[in-house]
Amino acid sequence: MSTTRNPDSTGSPGTAAATGSPAGAAATAPRPRGGGDARAGRRVRQVRELGILLALVLLIAVTTAVNPGFLAAQSVRDLLLGATLLTILAVGQSLVLITRNVDLSVGSVMGLSAFAVGTLFVAFPGLPTPVAALAGVAVGTVCGVVNGVLVAAARVPALVVTLGTLYMFRGIDFWWASGRQINAADMPDGFLGLGRVTLLGVPLPAVVALLVVLAAGWYLRNYRSGRELYAVGSEPQAARLSGIPVDRRVFAPFVVNGALAGLAGVLYAARFGTLDATVGTGMELEVVAAAVVGGVAIFGGSGTVYGAALGALLLSTIDAALPMLRVDSFWQQAVVGLLILVSIGLDRLLAVRTARRLRGGGSRGA
Amino acid sequence: MGPEVGTAPKAAASPGADTRSALRRLAGTRETSVIGALVVAVLAASLLVEGFASGRNAGFLILDIATIALIALPMTLIVITGEIDLSVASTLGLTSAVMGQLWVMGLPLETIVPLCVLLGVVLGAVNGLLVTVAGLPSLAVTIGTMAMYRGLAYVVLGDRAVADFPFEWTGGATARLPGTDLPWVVLLIAVLAVVFGVVLHATPVGRSLFAIGSNDEATRFSGISVAWTKLWLFVASGAVAGLAGVFWTLQYGSARADNAFGLELSVVAAVLLGGVSIFGGKGALPGVLAGVLLLGVIRNALSLADVSSDVLSIVTGVLLVVSVVLPTTITRLRERRPRPAPS
Numbered sequence: 001m002s003t004t005r006n007p008d009s010t011g012s013p014g015t016a017a018a019t020g021s022p023a024g025a026a027a028t029a030p031r032p033r034g035g036g037d038a039r040a041g042r043r044v045r046q047v048r049e050l051g052i053l054l055a056l057v058l059l060i061a062v063t064t065a066v067n068p069g070f071l072a073a074q075s076v077r078d079l080l081l082g083a084t085l086l087t088i089l090a091v092g093q094s095l096v097l098i099t100r101n102v103d104l105s106v107g108s109v110m111g112l113s114a115f116a117v118g119t120l121f122v123a124f125p126g127l128p129t130p131v132a133a134l135a136g137v138a139v140g141t142v143c144g145v146v147n148g149v150l151v152a153a154a155r156v157p158a159l160v161v162t163l164g165t166l167y168m169f170r171g172i173d174f175w176w177a178s179g180r181q182i183n184a185a186d187m188p189d190g191f192l193g194l195g196r197v198t199l200l201g202v203p204l205p206a207v208v209a210l211l212v213v214l215a216a217g218w219y220l221r222n223y224r225s226g227r228e229l230y231a232v233g234s235e236p237q238a239a240r241l242s243g244i245p246v247d248r249r250v251f252a253p254f255v256v257n258g259a260l261a262g263l264a265g266v267l268y269a270a271r272f273g274t275l276d277a278t279v280g281t282g283m284e285l286e287v288v289a290a291a292v293v294g295g296v297a298i299f300g301g302s303g304t305v306y307g308a309a310l311g312a313l314l315l316s317t318i319d320a321a322l323p324m325l326r327v328d329s330f331w332q333q334a335v336v337g338l339l340i341l342v343s344i345g346l347d348r349l350l351a352v353r354t355a356r357r358l359r360g361g362g363s364r365g366a
Numbered sequence: 367m368g369p370e371v372g373t374a375p376k377a378a379a380s381p382g383a384d385t386r387s388a389l390r391r392l393a394g395t396r397e398t399s400v401i402g403a404l405v406v407a408v409l410a411a412s413l414l415v416e417g418f419a420s421g422r423n424a425g426f427l428i429l430d431i432a433t434i435a436l437i438a439l440p441m442t443l444i445v446i447t448g449e450i451d452l453s454v455a456s457t458l459g460l461t462s463a464v465m466g467q468l469w470v471m472g473l474p475l476e477t478i479v480p481l482c483v484l485l486g487v488v489l490g491a492v493n494g495l496l497v498t499v500a501g502l503p504s505l506a507v508t509i510g511t512m513a514m515y516r517g518l519a520y521v522v523l524g525d526r527a528v529a530d531f532p533f534e535w536t537g538g539a540t541a542r543l544p545g546t547d548l549p550w551v552v553l554l555i556a557v558l559a560v561v562f563g564v565v566l567h568a569t570p571v572g573r574s575l576f577a578i579g580s581n582d583e584a585t586r587f588s589g590i591s592v593a594w595t596k597l598w599l600f601v602a603s604g605a606v607a608g609l610a611g612v613f614w615t616l617q618y619g620s621a622r623a624d625n626a627f628g629l630e631l632s633v634v635a636a637v638l639l640g641g642v643s644i645f646g647g648k649g650a651l652p653g654v655l656a657g658v659l660l661l662g663v664i665r666n667a668l669s670l671a672d673v674s675s676d677v678l679s680i681v682t683g684v685l686l687v688v689s690v691v692l693p694t695t696i697t698r699l700r701e702r703r704p705r706p707a708p709s
Contacts, residue, residue, distance in 0.1 A: 104631075155698070156690045157644045163635055164690075168683030174676030277676070282628055285452070285509055298506040330520035330623075337514025341496065344506045 048295040048350065052310040056317060063321040070324045080206040081195055081271060083316035087209045087309045088264045090290040091216050092257035094308040097291055099250050100233040100300025101151060101158035106261045107283030108169035109143040113265025115173055118182035118275040129191045136266035137259050143169055144258015152251035166284065177277035184273030194270040205267045212260065216305040229253065233300025289336065290315050293343045396641030396693060397653030404656045404663065411667035418667055421547030429540060429617065431662035432551045433626065436610045437633045439562040440603040442654045445637055447596060448579040448646025449497060449504040454607040455629035456515035457489045461611030463519040466528030466621025475535055483608045489515060490604015497600065498593035512630065519623035528621040539616035551613065563651040579646025635682060636661055639689050
């Protein structure tokens, strides 16, 4: 689906993004960061994304061979619905990761947003679905702004801040819910039926996720500010010196990620109908895992949202496929862990090879 | 996260400044504020919360924080070198599951316990090798092994629970020191804290940890085996997590695959609250112990005062954020308006 061509349509930011590691890489083992020649980088990215796609196709093929029921319309629809949440969260997380930050609070934000939507329906039973959805997204956006301000304005490490807000948002959620649970009966059928609405046979939430992926991918590839996110993640200092408004470029992804986590909360509420204060607990590391499996470097400057989306899809497919393959579902997490290790190992290998090729190849294009 | 985000030259441990710099580190900074906060919290809780200031309660408090305190010790050293180990809670879970399974298979606990610690060593070594030999970022590696070890715990034990450990062992885990209300585990924590503290603050190895965290390339060029050092730290972290797994299992009398799920973030939170910089190169063990205790005291006091535990979550988060935002903001304000600082 994606081939991320021509990464430097905007000139200088592309160059800044491309001048990341090789210079420093000569002496020591380079950290696997994006970087390198634009062409080499593009090749690596294609190999990387094709790799996940291949793994995905292989997994689906094997599973279908063993159990033809896997590709039945219903189970595909379930799979897509299941992958939706993770995909949306992985896209948001990738934007943050690319700027060399991380947002650990997404699980809590999603939970808070889901509970807010449920509470709204309890208070106003006749509330139109779009209003409720907007409210959920708004809750997420506010949380994202809090994270963004703390990281970008107060210049505090994102890992620490979002670990703090992970606890804060979750605490607020618990305090607000105070043991209550909201059930499907409290929400209108129109809202709960969102998952059953289809567009050309594709469930509406999956369409939304696809639109999110495409929009974010388009933005990252074609907008100057999108390219600048990579520059900031590759080398914040250099980005600042080259006149990129680093703080704003760090701030915006947190807000977008918050909004997307809010959206995920809305979709969660619509899909599962049962809401308490624990919704989304522990989700943060799964989301980071999906992005990392998809080739988004944990130290910024590299990766695409298409990769992250494929990573999310692959993880969800593993979830769905293992029972079909009659593999004990207890193996699922171990397999995911192994996959993460293989992915980052692969990234490292590709980065080393790119760096070696660049060192031999001399000049760098822009 | 990136170890080289702050490219401004950080104060690397200069040769010669050993005891003095260690003392100054303890006197000047974040550690003192955490310890101050701890003192305030203890005083406030003793005055305001009925039943807080009793030996019995102190015993419960220590049992409550024992696991986090144990795991936080090696974690401090790891974070000071600019790395992180998120797999600790899963290592604990896997050790617990293996312990249960071996017990079901009929091995005596005298054999099982050392095997479990050994398992922790192996799991830590896997992390360490992936970080050092393969050169992968520890954040990503240990998110991977976090999933993998937890997954293996489920593979070993499924969703069963093994809870028929003999009482001499489960009761022994929470037994009090003779003549006091303190559980014996406080001795274990104290001994390990002294060992890690001495290594970190009073040996060349410890100084090299700060150096690695400040600038690991420069440290490598100065002839210190960065990889070897980091490998040992991860092994230590695994071993302690394995030990904590044994303790946890006996303390709660139950071996389950999901034991200590999510504990890694509590440990990291306590370490960061204790004043260790997430970028490495800064931090002190007394601060971390104060951070662990501070969270324990707050939780304990809140539950005694019948405040629901969700407030604790908010307090933890706020403390963590404030503890980093405040010093950073103050420094920046000072830099902006260069004026003779009153300190």
